[in-house]
Amino acid sequence: MANEISRRLFIKGGLAAIGTVGASSLPLPATVRGATQGALATLIDIRKCIGCEACVEACQEVNEPKFPEPEKPFPKMYPSRVKVSDWSDERDVMDRLTPYNWLFIQEATVTVNGEEQTFTIPRRCMHCQNPPCADLCPWGAARKLKNGITRIDADICLGGSKCKAVCPWHIPERQTGVGLYMDILPAFAGNGVMYKCDRCYDRLEQGELPACIEVCPENVQKIGPRDEIIKEAHAIAKEINGHIYGEKENGGTNTIYVSPVPFEELNKAMEKGPGKPHMKPVEDSMAHADNLAKAMVIAPLAGAVAALGKFYKFTKNDNGSEESRK
Amino acid sequence: MKSHNRYELSGGQRILRWLYVLTLIVMGFTGFGQMPIFKRYYIADIPGMAWAANFFLTHYIHYLGAIFLFALIAYVILGYILSGRKQFSLTASAYVRIALLGGIVVTGIFRVFKNLPDVVFFPGFTLFIDIAHLGFMMVYIFSALFFLIIKSGWVVRKSY
Numbered sequence: 001m002a003n004e005i006s007r008r009l010f011i012k013g014g015l016a017a018i019g020t021v022g023a024s025s026l027p028l029p030a031t032v033r034g035a036t037q038g039a040l041a042t043l044i045d046i047r048k049c050i051g052c053e054a055c056v057e058a059c060q061e062v063n064e065p066k067f068p069e070p071e072k073p074f075p076k077m078y079p080s081r082v083k084v085s086d087w088s089d090e091r092d093v094m095d096r097l098t099p100y101n102w103l104f105i106q107e108a109t110v111t112v113n114g115e116e117q118t119f120t121i122p123r124r125c126m127h128c129q130n131p132p133c134a135d136l137c138p139w140g141a142a143r144k145l146k147n148g149i150t151r152i153d154a155d156i157c158l159g160g161s162k163c164k165a166v167c168p169w170h171i172p173e174r175q176t177g178v179g180l181y182m183d184i185l186p187a188f189a190g191n192g193v194m195y196k197c198d199r200c201y202d203r204l205e206q207g208e209l210p211a212c213i214e215v216c217p218e219n220v221q222k223i224g225p226r227d228e229i230i231k232e233a234h235a236i237a238k239e240i241n242g243h244i245y246g247e248k249e250n251g252g253t254n255t256i257y258v259s260p261v262p263f264e265e266l267n268k269a270m271e272k273g274p275g276k277p278h279m280k281p282v283e284d285s286m287a288h289a290d291n292l293a294k295a296m297v298i299a300p301l302a303g304a305v306a307a308l309g310k311f312y313k314f315t316k317n318d319n320g321s322e323e324s325r326k
Numbered sequence: 327m328k329s330h331n332r333y334e335l336s337g338g339q340r341i342l343r344w345l346y347v348l349t350l351i352v353m354g355f356t357g358f359g360q361m362p363i364f365k366r367y368y369i370a371d372i373p374g375m376a377w378a379a380n381f382f383l384t385h386y387i388h389y390l391g392a393i394f395l396f397a398l399i400a401y402v403i404l405g406y407i408l409s410g411r412k413q414f415s416l417t418a419s420a421y422v423r424i425a426l427l428g429g430i431v432v433t434g435i436f437r438v439f440k441n442l443p444d445v446v447f448f449p450g451f452t453l454f455i456d457i458a459h460l461g462f463m464m465v466y467i468f469s470a471l472f473f474l475i476i477k478s479g480w481v482v483r484k485s486y
Contacts, residue, residue: 079366081366082366129443129444130441130442130443132382135441136360136381136382136385138360138362138456139456140449140452140453140455141453143446143447143452144446145446146446160361160362162361162362165362165381166382189363251443285382286441288382288386288389289385289386289438289441290441290443292389292390292392292393293389293438293439293441293442295393296389296435299392299393299396299400300396300397300400302397302400303396303399304400306397306401307400307401307404307405308404311404311405311409
């Protein structure tokens with residue numbers, strides 16, 4: 001075990017250093033910079049990932065200024081069933097999603113052609129095309145951006161955790177004792193701020209790559225206009241007789257995984273639970289709302305037709321009575 | 327000179343009124359349910375109320391309510407324009423309610439629009455829409471209660 005860890009650390013340190021030196025200040029590719037209007041997606045080829053966690057460390061380092069610095073002791077919250085979510089003393093946790101760790105490496109050991117093979121998969125927010133977290137956030141704190149990012153604004157999030165409840169992968173994680181709720185009614189409403197991957201929106205604005213992509217020594221991830229990423233994912237899948245995850249899930253996401261083994265098998269083999277999302281097929285959770293929105297356009301017409309029908313009937317009856325009076 | 331008298335609602339109008347009140351109650355409840363408060367404050371623990379903590383379900387019901395409300399509003403507005411305004415005039419409290427209801431409906435439409443795929447609002451606007459929608463509804467509830475107490479209806483019969 002000790003050998004395994006030291007070897008892993010060695011590979012991780014060495015490759016991360018090579019990757020960082022080689023890719024330091026890598027600008028966003030021209031195709032990405034030019035795509036200011038459309039959604040950008042990331043392609044994650046899990047065959048390439050060696051689980052070195054360089055991306056995880058880079059994510060933590062780059063996003064450290066955004067991490068919560070909660071005020072303690074936490075205000076007493078009512079009723080007593082409201083639980084404190086405190087990760088501030090466990091900032092080093094890297095094997096799951098936390099408010100201080102927005103990306104982690106999930107492992108899945110499966111049998112491929114009779115041989116056991118372990119896949120390491122970078123996991124973070126999928127950045128859905130129609131994200132229920134942003135659609136159903138009652139406060140506008142979670143929102144989608146034009147470039148395909150879904151981000152939570154820490155300045156206005158109240159930490160109600162609704163985004164986590166409606167996220168098919170339950171990605172956002174809460175930290176108590178920080179954020180706007182502390183200035184409103186900390187005892188009775190809100191419970192902190194929700195945190196998750198924002199795909200380095202600020203770096204993208206500066207024309208830089210997200211940190212996890214920049215430091216990866218194996219080029220596991222790439223970013224580009226979604227249609228191009230989808231094309232490339234299909235080309236790889238065709239070449240290796242592989243599988244795609246994220247293109248159709250939840251109506252489509254901006255994180256596209258390609259794997260040589262079915263995601264159903266990977267999902268079965270991976271450890272799942274709090275902070276460790278699944279890789280199951282996901283129906284479009286906002287499809288019902290989109291369909292009802294169309295019905296809302298027709299509804300006033302139906303009401304108007306009913307009113308016209310009633311008026312016509314009323315007028316006809318009225319004329320009939322007048323005729324009979326003559 | 328024009329004078330105003332309260333009048334008795336017809337059977338159909340009574341049904342319309344109760345449908346409207348019931349729709350607003352359902353919309354109000356499911357609207358508040360969009361905030362994560364029903365589980366926190368034990369509402370969802372009341373037997374038979376567990377559904378109130380299901381955000382997708384309350385959202386679905388809220389949308390269904392909006393569809394019905396839109397149809398109802400169109401029916402009543404057109405009915406009033408075609409035949410009602412000859413016999414009835416709107417009261418001052420009706421204008422207040424129409425303004426508030428208009429605020430609820432317009433902000434609600436924007437909220438639905440924002441939830442469609444490929445529609446992105448700038449951040450401050452979404453926050454404004456959310457707060458305004460809630461604010462209009464809160465003011466509407468209090469004004470409706472006030473108008474109920476002072477027994478001010480929507481219309482009065484015209485008499486010359």
